[in-house]
Amino acid sequence: MRALDATQLYFTRAAEHLGLQSRVCQLLADANRELQVQLPIEMDDGHLATFTGYRVQHNNARGPMKGGLRYHPEVDLDEVRSLAALMTWKTAVVNLPYGGAKGGIAVDIHQLSERELERLTRKFVSKLHEVIGPDTDIPAPDMGTDYRAMAWIMNEYGKFEGFNPACVTGKPVELYGIPGREEATGRGVGILCLKLLSRLGRDPQQTRVAIQGFGNVGLHTARFLQLADCKIVAVSDLTGAYFKPGGLDISEMIQFVHRGDGTLRDYRGTELMPAEQLLELDVDVLIPAAVGGVITNSNVHHVKAPIIIEAANGPIWPDADDHLAEAGVTVLPDILANAGGVTVSYFEWVQNRQYYDWSLDRVRQELDRVLSGAFEEVWQMAGERKMSLRTAAYILGIDRVRQAVELGGIR
Ligand code: NAD
Numbered sequence: 001m002r003a004l005d006a007t008q009l010y011f012t013r014a015a016e017h018l019g020l021q022s023r024v025c026q027l028l029a030d031a032n033r034e035l036q037v038q039l040p041i042e043m044d045d046g047h048l049a050t051f052t053g054y055r056v057q058h059n060n061a062r063g064p065m066k067g068g069l070r071y072h073p074e075v076d077l078d079e080v081r082s083l084a085a086l087m088t089w090k091t092a093v094v095n096l097p098y099g100g101a102k103g104g105i106a107v108d109i110h111q112l113s114e115r116e117l118e119r120l121t122r123k124f125v126s127k128l129h130e131v132i133g134p135d136t137d138i139p140a141p142d143m144g145t146d147y148r149a150m151a152w153i154m155n156e157y158g159k160f161e162g163f164n165p166a167c168v169t170g171k172p173v174e175l176y177g178i179p180g181r182e183e184a185t186g187r188g189v190g191i192l193c194l195k196l197l198s199r200l201g202r203d204p205q206q207t208r209v210a211i212q213g214f215g216n217v218g219l220h221t222a223r224f225l226q227l228a229d230c231k232i233v234a235v236s237d238l239t240g241a242y243f244k245p246g247g248l249d250i251s252e253m254i255q256f257v258h259r260g261d262g263t264l265r266d267y268r269g270t271e272l273m274p275a276e277q278l279l280e281l282d283v284d285v286l287i288p289a290a291v292g293g294v295i296t297n298s299n300v301h302h303v304k305a306p307i308i309i310e311a312a313n314g315p316i317w318p319d320a321d322d323h324l325a326e327a328g329v330t331v332l333p334d335i336l337a338n339a340g341g342v343t344v345s346y347f348e349w350v351q352n353r354q355y356y357d358w359s360l361d362r363v364r365q366e367l368d369r370v371l372s373g374a375f376e377e378v379w380q381m382a383g384e385r386k387m388s389l390r391t392a393a394y395i396l397g398i399d400r401v402r403q404a405v406e407l408g409g410i411r
Contacts, residue, residue, distance in 0.1 A: 002078050002082070003078060003079045003082035003083070003292055003293065003314055004078045004079075004081050004082040004085075005318075006082065006293075006314055006317055006318050007082040007085050007086055007314070008029065008085075009318045010318065010390060010391075010394050011028070011029060011085065011089075011394065011398065012025075013391060013394070014391055014394035014395045014398050015028075015398065017385075017387070017391065017395055018395055018398060018399055018402070020398075020402065024402060024405070024406075027405060028059065028398060028401060028402065028405065029085070031056050031057065031058045031059075031081060031084060031085070032057045032058060032059060032060060032065075033056070033057040033131065034054075034055075034056045034057075034077065034081065035054065035055045035056070035057075035128065035131070036052065036053070036054050036077060037052070037053045037054075037055075037124070037127040037128070038050055038051075038052060038053075039051045039052065039053050039105065039120060039123045039124055039127070040123070041116065041119045041120050041123055042119065043112075043116055044113050044115060044116060051105050051106060051107050051120060052105070052106050053103070053104070053105040053106075053124045053127070053128075054075065054076075054077055054080040054103060054104050054105075055080070055101065055102075055103040055128055055131070055132070055137070056077070056080045056081050056083075056084035056101060056102055056103070057084065057099075057101045057131070057137050058081075058084035058085050058087065058088045058099065058100045058101060058102075059085075059088040059099045059100055059401060060099035060136075061099060061401055061404035061405045061408060062091065062092060062097060062098060062099050062400065062401060062404045063091075063096075063097040063098045063099055064098060064099065064133075064134065064135050064136055064137060064138055065084075065087075065088075065098065065099040065100055065101035065136065065137040065138070066087060066091055066096070066098040066099065066100065066101060066137075066138050066140065066169075066342055066345065066346075067083065067084055067087040067100055067101035067102040067103065067137075067139070067140065067342075068083075068087075068102060068103070068139065068140045068141055068142025068143075068145070068341075069102075069103040069104060069105075069139045069140070069141065069142055069145050069149065069153075070083070070102070070103070070104035070105075070142040070143045070144055070145065071104065071105050071107050071109050071117075071143070071144030071145050071149075072104065072106070072107070072108075072109075072143050072144050073106060073107065073108045074106070075104035075105060075106045075107075076106065079104070079292075080102045080103065080104050081102075082314065083102035083104075083142075083313055083314075084100055084101050084102035085100060086100065086102075086313055086314070086334065086335055087099075087100030087101060087102055087342070088100030088397070088401060089335045089393070089394060089397035089398060089401070090334075090335040090336075090338075090339050090342060090397065091339075091342060091397075092396070092397035092398070092400040092401050093335050093336055093339065093374055093378070093393050093396050093397040093400075094336070094339045094342070094343055094370055094371065094374045095370075095373075095374065095400070096342065096343065096346045096370075097346075098138075098342070098346065099401075101137045101139075102142075103124075103128075103139060104142075105120065105124060107120065107144075109144045114148075117148075117149070118148075118152050121149050121152045121153060121156070122152055122156045125152075125153050125156040125157055125160075126156065126160070129156070129157055129160040129161055130160075132157070132167065133157070133161060133164070133167050134164055134166035134167050134349070134352075134353070138166070138167065138168060138169060138345075138349060139153060139168050139169075140168065140169045140170045140341070140342070140345045141170040141216070141341075143215070143291070145170075146170070146182075146216070147170055147171060147172040147177060147181075147182070148172075150168050150169065150170040150171045150172075150177075151171055151172055151175050153167070153168040154167060154168050154171055154175070154176070165352040166349050166352035166353050169181065169345035169346075169348040169349055170182075170345060170348070171348070176348075176352055177348060178344060178347055178348035178351055178358055178363060179358070179359065179360040179363055180344055180360050180363035180364060180367070181341075181344045181345065181348055181363075182216065182220070183220040183223075183224075184220075184340045184341050184343065184344035184345075184363075184367060185216065185217045185220065185311070185338050185340045185341035186216065186217045186218065186219065186220020186221035186222075186223070186224060186289075186311070186340070187220055187221075187224050187340055187364070187367065188337075188338065188339060188340015188341065188343065188367060188371050189217065189220075189221040189224075189287065189289070189309055189311045189337055189338060189340065190220075190221050190224030190225050190228065191224075191340070191367070191368055191371050191372070192309065192332060192336065192337055192340075192371055192375055193209075193221075193225060193230075193285060193287070193309050193332070194225075194228055195371075195372060195375045196307065196309070196330065196332055196375075197285075197307075199379060200307070200330065202284065204225075204228050204229045204230045205229045205230075205231075206284075207230045207231065207284045207285055208230075208231050208233045208283045208284050208285070209222075209225055209230050209231065209232050209233065209283060209284065209285045209286075209287060210232075210233060210234040210235070210278050210279075210281045210283045210285070210286050210287070210305070211232065211234070211235045211236075211278075211287045211289055211311075212235075212236050212241075212275075212278050212279060212286075212287065212288045212289055212290045212294065212312075212315075213235075213236065213237060213288070213289035213290030213291075213311070213312065214235045214236065214237040214253070214257060214263075214264055215237070215289075215290070217289040217311050217312070217338065217341075218235060218237075218287070218289035218290065218311070219254055219257065221287055221289055221311055222235055222248075222250045222253075222254075223250055223251070223254065226247075226250045226251075230285070231246075231247040232247060232248050232250055233245055233246075233247060233248065233281070233283060234248070234278050234281055234283070235248060235250075235253065235264070235278075236275045236278040236290075237263050237264050237275070237290075238263060238275065239263045239264055239265040239275075240264070240272050240273060240274060240275050241272070241273040241274065241275050241276075241277055241278035242264055242267060242270040242271070242272060242273075243270055243271040243272075243273055243278075243281070244269070244270045244271065248270060249269075253267060276294075276299070279294060279295060279299060279302070279303060280299065280302040280303060280304065281304065281305075282304045282305075283304070283305050284305065284306065284307060285305060285307045285308075285309060286303065286305035286307070286308045286309075287308070287309045287311050288308070288310060288311060288312050288315035288316075289311035289312050290312055290315075291312060291315070292312060292313055292314035292315055293314060293315065293317055294312075294315045294316075295308075295315055295316040295317065295320045295324075296317045296319070296320050297317065297319045297320055297323075299320075300316075300319075300320035300323045300324065301323070303324070303329070305329070306328070306329055306330065307329070307330050307331075307332075308324065308329060308330070308331045308332070309331075309332045309337050310331065310332060310333055310334040310337045310338070311334075311337055311338050312334065312338070313334050313338065314334060315334070316331065321388075321390065325388055330389070331388065331389060331390060332389055333388075333389055333390035333393050333394075335390075335393050335394065335397060336371075336374060336375065336378055336389070336393045339371065339374065340367055340371060343366075343367055343370050343371065344363060344367055347363055347366060347367075374396075377396060378392045378393045378396060379392075381395065381396060
């Protein structure tokens with residue numbers, strides 16, 4: 001199955017519940033604009049290499065389009081399309097004044113030096129600057145990109161369009177970024193996990209958690225949930241899964257990752273297992289926080305966790321999702337679970353437009369308020385209409401976009 005098929009299927013199911021007319025469905029499903037660009041850059045050794053970049057602007061009925069920029073070897077138009085649509089529904093679920101977009105470059109960042117990555121990012125902006133900007137489409141970090149790339153984007157965009165820090169979010173705090181953006185997605189996953197545990201009558205202290213991925217999202221999720229007294233028994237990254245039934249020392253693991261090459265390779269004092277085995281552990285909460293399509297028909301029968309929080313985008317294929325629903329597993333869907341990142345990106349954009357500083361306390365309080373509100377709406381709808389949290393979240397998001405399209409008229 002392709003990532004796009006999964007998003008389309010979830011969209012179609014929600015559209016059927018909403019009784020949307022087919023012409024409205026078509027309008028909401030199709031992307032406004034899709035760009036594919038060739039990016040030739042000079043490498044450090046003098047040879048020329050060409051990469052392919054994408055930006056899909058899905059829908060702007062509710063405001064400027066917003067979405068991350070992913071650097072990964074498997075990025076292609078299909079994946080970017082799917083992620084752009086997810087962003088439209090995600091910004092609507094948490095009721096931000098945005099539409100959805102996504103971008104990416106097919107590149108293995110580990111094969112490029114920092115200078116080469118900078119040249120690549122600047123080349124991408126030089127090809128895109130006319131169609132992005134604070135009132136049209138605002139990029140942000142995603143897999144493989146961080147605050148450095150966002151700073152290069154702001155700088156390069158300014159060369160063409162004039163200085164405007166609100167043209168991109170996820171920037172360094174010292175350069176118009178906002179405190180708390182880096183932790184925001186993981187913190188949001190943690191906040192929503194606690195809300196779900198509370199609704200399900202579970203005690204965080206009795207909750208064993210396994211987290212796939214120990215990058216930006218996985219690491220901050222682990223830190224937040226450990227501080228909330230959950231027991232993190234396993235985390236994984238590309239180097240394997242690290243398991244300790246009595247609970248891992250997350251602070252020590254974070255220090256290890258920051259001191260070394262960014263991975264958990266050679267981290268000692270835990271049981272080391274093949275990375276994919278983490279998904280099958282007997283835990284209370286499973287949090288896929290790495291890549292899409294990791295829970296499929298071939299492994300779903302081995303998944304034992306009664307609660308799954310989709311911190312990554314699209315980690316569960318629809319067939320597997322149906323199986324989990326039948327088995328009574330509660331799944332908190334990506335369009336709500338990982339919306340903390342775009343929410344704090346929105347605060348950064350507001351801050352930049354006001355040329356005003358927000359404190360970390362204020363960011364955290366507002367994040368909690370926005371996510372808690374969205375969670376309650378989704379929870380209530382799922383309960384009233386006896387549907388999954390995923391379908392409820394999609395209905396909430398799609399209906400908000402439908403209203404905006406109908407009220408604004410077809411432009
Ligand atoms: P990242 O690049 O910082 O980290 C990814 C982590 O996943 C790394 O630890 C990597 O080693 C690990 N990983 C990759 N493949 C794996 C595998 N097969 N098994 C185990 N571990 C594996 O990326 P990130 O920013 O943390 O993003 C993770 C996910 O969260 C992505 O799906 C992304 O789209 C989603 N997301 C991120 C943000 C954000 O603000 N960064 C916001 C919303 C959604």
